[in-house]
Amino acid sequence: MTDRRDPIREGLARGWRVIDARDIDHDPTYEADVAIVGTGAGGATVADILSAAGLRIILIEEGPLKSSSDFRMRESEAYPDLYQASAARKTRDKAINILQGRCVGGGTTVNWTSSFRTPPRTLAHWRDALGIEGYGTDDLAAWFARAEARLSIAPWTVAPNANNAALARGARALGIAHGTIRRNVSGCLNLGYCGMGCPTNAKQSMLVTTIPAALDQGALLLTRTRAQRLAWSGDRASSLECVALDRAGIAPGARRIHVRARTYVAAGGAINTPALLLRSGVPDPHGVVGRRTFLHPTVVSAALMPDAVDGYAGAPQSVYSDAFLDDVPFEGPIGYKIEAPPIHPILAAITLPGHGEAHARLMRELSHMQVLIALLRDGFHDESPGGTVHLAVDGTPVLDYPLREYLWDGVRRAFASMADIQFAAGARAVVPVHARGAAYVDAARTRTAIAGFALGPLVTPVVSAHVMGGCPLGPDAKHAAVDTGGRYHHLANLYVADGSLFPTSIGANPQLSIYAIAAKLASAWASEWRP
């Protein structure tokens, strides 16, 4: 028996203050103690903590408010409704396709639930190389534990689906370290459609946890509202100018919304938070805003298995391997994390290279297809400075992320590692996802082919589901946008609380890192700003 309750519709029925900006017929002004831009892992965590402390909150979200009753497990609806650019957000040269949420709950509404504490080595690097104090593993332990308790984060004890089981089997056969992923779910039915919005509210996303809590405390939520520009003078932001989106919810409409608050928190996610600051022309004497944006550039390897895999069914991610990450020194070649993705028709079709009969033949094997992904840990080496957010003519962000040889070297090694694991798991053929990649039938031939690949942008598909950086925190305004208390270095009442704070990539799926750091920051703010 499925729980068909919809906590969002119930909340709306009992009077939550939620305004879909498409419905307004004037240019209103709203006032609050704190205006928060973005409702994802960062913004919603902050809203929860500050509203519980008695502060009046306005949440501003560009995407729509959709909930379990709307989530019909169809890619053709979910991608346009819930993702930036219909799940086709691109870097400037179109070489990287970015999956990023655009809805209430942000990425947490559509992510695959993987929950990792920030790797200790990442935090040690922040301290040792970047001088960031207060963000060590011990400093954050209580904040990780808080988020884990709040969001039911626990190891997945159900058997992995066949797609993830193959990763475990292959790694075991090769003697490669691997582990079970922890997931933020409660009463999960193991359906496999986390990426399209959880239809049963089992996923403990922001949508069903912190956002309802904040709205119950009286927070105001504006949806389909784009934060356009912060007005500021001297060292203070004075108002936030927003625009109501058009009927389709895509482009700016006619109505303007003014938000006045004592304090402003930018939490639109990496790419959008730096873009808001750039549009606002806030002081940035060292030009750090939007620079060092990281993606965990990700490449894909498909395998054909003798038995059915049905990679569209079951928890999408439950097994991982850090064998090519943990012991890899930052100063050497880039390391990568290996995971398995969900395999749904659209995602598979747009990822598999080529077209026509060859592509159709692969698609006919969908239910026997096993897929691995390798996420490159960018941002730890001089040759991996990440990308830079710029503004298009219309003020929307464009991420320029050049793929350097240092990354392509990692791509080549990652293809080989994934193929080895897949053959060890029993694959009858492996297809490294590359324009000239074919189906290879043994590990040796695959390695030879991979060694000869002419890797390059728009020849080797690269994807990303993790946007990080662009407003890095740090003690030194020369290199950081935000101090270690989350305050923008050059304005007294502007704060940042999302993945854009990270000075490097995380080296793991970032949601738990965002929850913990946003909670740590917001808890300090709550005591400072208490009314």
Add this chain to the structure above:
Amino acid sequence: MNRGRRAFIVTGALGAAALAAGGWLRFGASARVDALLGDDARGIVRAMVPAFLAGALPDDAQRTQAIREATDAVSVAVAGLPREAQRELAQLFALLAFAPTRVAMTGLWSDWPHATTAEVDAVLVRWQTSRLSLLRSAYDGLHQLILAAWYGNPRAWAAIGYAGPPQLT
């Protein structure tokens, strides 16, 4: 075919220059970008669908309907993209619709409705690994739009062994 291939090589640089110049051919690019595809763009997608989806489309009486549905779904998808992406696509379609730039970019002497699936396939094969990143990105963008348009359609699922999402009771 030979003539088309040669023309592509000779004029390919010209077409690339046109693209690289940031679209000196902006005519028509602003029209209808916020709504559905214009007639020219629709004709181009309609011609590309059988090449991208060879081996996937049904062969029987449903073929025409399937092609129409895929083309419609591309149109809907484009309408859901951000303005900047719509603008770039409109520019691409304008270049592909205008005969001189079409020939430069594709080597196709016949216009899109008269191009055979084999001719369009040959264009796509060249684009996929062209040394010009703009042609590769055109391939990539259309690949994503057209394959998503088809495989999002429940009509496509039986052939790939996908039963559709589970029923919640």
